[in-house]
Amino acid sequence: MIYEIAGLKIEMNPQYPRLARQSENYKSNGNPVMQIIPEQTEKLYKAICNRSPEDREYICSSAVFCREIIRHERFFLHASAVVVNGEAYLFSAPSGTGKSTHTARWLRKFDGAYILNDDKPVIFPQKDKVTVYGTPFAGKTNLQVNCAVPLKAVCFLNRGDKNVITPVTDEKAIALFLNNTYRPKNAVEMNLLFDMIEKVISRVKVFEMICTDDCEAADISYKAMKGL
Amino acid sequence: MRLIDDYILRKVHGNAVLVPPPDRDIGFNGMITLNHTGEFVCKLLAKDTNRQTLAAALAEEYGKQPEEVAEDLDKFLNELDSCNMLVK
Numbered sequence: 001m002i003y004e005i006a007g008l009k010i011e012m013n014p015q016y017p018r019l020a021r022q023s024e025n026y027k028s029n030g031n032p033v034m035q036i037i038p039e040q041t042e043k044l045y046k047a048i049c050n051r052s053p054e055d056r057e058y059i060c061s062s063a064v065f066c067r068e069i070i071r072h073e074r075f076f077l078h079a080s081a082v083v084v085n086g087e088a089y090l091f092s093a094p095s096g097t098g099k100s101t102h103t104a105r106w107l108r109k110f111d112g113a114y115i116l117n118d119d120k121p122v123i124f125p126q127k128d129k130v131t132v133y134g135t136p137f138a139g140k141t142n143l144q145v146n147c148a149v150p151l152k153a154v155c156f157l158n159r160g161d162k163n164v165i166t167p168v169t170d171e172k173a174i175a176l177f178l179n180n181t182y183r184p185k186n187a188v189e190m191n192l193l194f195d196m197i198e199k200v201i202s203r204v205k206v207f208e209m210i211c212t213d214d215c216e217a218a219d220i221s222y223k224a225m226k227g228l
Numbered sequence: 229m230r231l232i233d234d235y236i237l238r239k240v241h242g243n244a245v246l247v248p249p250p251d252r253d254i255g256f257n258g259m260i261t262l263n264h265t266g267e268f269v270c271k272l273l274a275k276d277t278n279r280q281t282l283a284a285a286l287a288e289e290y291g292k293q294p295e296e297v298a299e300d301l302d303k304f305l306n307e308l309d310s311c312n313m314l315v316k
Contacts, residue, residue, distance in 0.1 A: 170240075170241050170242070170243050171243050171261045174240050174241070174243060174245060174259070174261070175258075175259055175261070178259055183250070183257070184250055185250050186250055186251050187234065187236055187249075187250055187251070189250070190236055190247065190250045191236065194236075194238060194240050194245070197240060197241075198240045198241045201240075201241050202241055
């Protein structure tokens with residue numbers, strides 16, 4: 001079966017409902033540039049042997065995808081991506097910090113807002129723009145749509161008892177991107193990843209935010225990221 | 229001493245970064261950001277060298293005496309060593 005994910009034709013043959021369901025809207029045709037076989041992540045495949053076959057297929061296919069897209073000049077960010085007025089805002093953080101909680105606040109705040117991807121949106125930096133793609137791989141909530149949207153801003157979240165958002169230095173932004181994506185295992189791809197991070201930070205504002213889970217947090221992040 | 233084989237030292241949007249070899253685990257999986265001095269020293273550490281040579285080169289670069297740069301140099305070399313980035 002051929003799918004088009006993040007602008008790439010991909011061969012994938014789901015055996016279980018979760019991956020098949022999540023990938024349904026990405027069905028396509030043509031010649032694939034990569035093939036996803038869950039067992040390609042041999043180490044991970046063995047490490048999660050206690051999970052159901054369905055989850056194993058989904059998790060390992062996601063891992064193969066995130067690894068293979070680097071050579072196609074795209075990378076995923078561990079983030080919840082929310083779209084407002086045709087622009088994507090990415091909130092990245094370690095699991096359990098409250099990415100989805102924060103973007104859920106945005107959904108309540110803005111008419112027409114939607115989640116592009118709730119766990120692994122793909123960033124595609126091009127010559128004069130940065131595009132974010134939805135992917136079938138969306139973590140626990142499964143929230144995702146098959147769309148490509150211009151990236152407006154990125155925010156790395158930390159949980160705290162107040163709401164403070166600040167722009168980060170390039171130095172810190174590079175480290176934050178590197179810590180929240182797949183880290184390539186060879187020099188060629190590591191350099192490709194750095195090239196992509198360079199393009200993103202040169203075109204898009206990057207913030208860090210200490211936030212609570214109240215409504216005020218969404219007001220503050222929106223104003224800063226929108227540049228109001 | 230020298231930097232470990234297959235490290236990556238490059239600029240990212242004007243910022244010098246040093247990362248360990250991507251293809252193997254050296255017990256350090258982070259990234260070191262470098263100022264001009266750190267970048268200067270790391271470039272010298274591409275080839276086998278020693279503390280005295282590094283101190284002399286650094287002193288010349290900044291118009292100081294080797295004794296004046298020794299403390300900062302040692303601190304930096306210790307940091308690289310603690311990240312397993314040095315071969316001695």
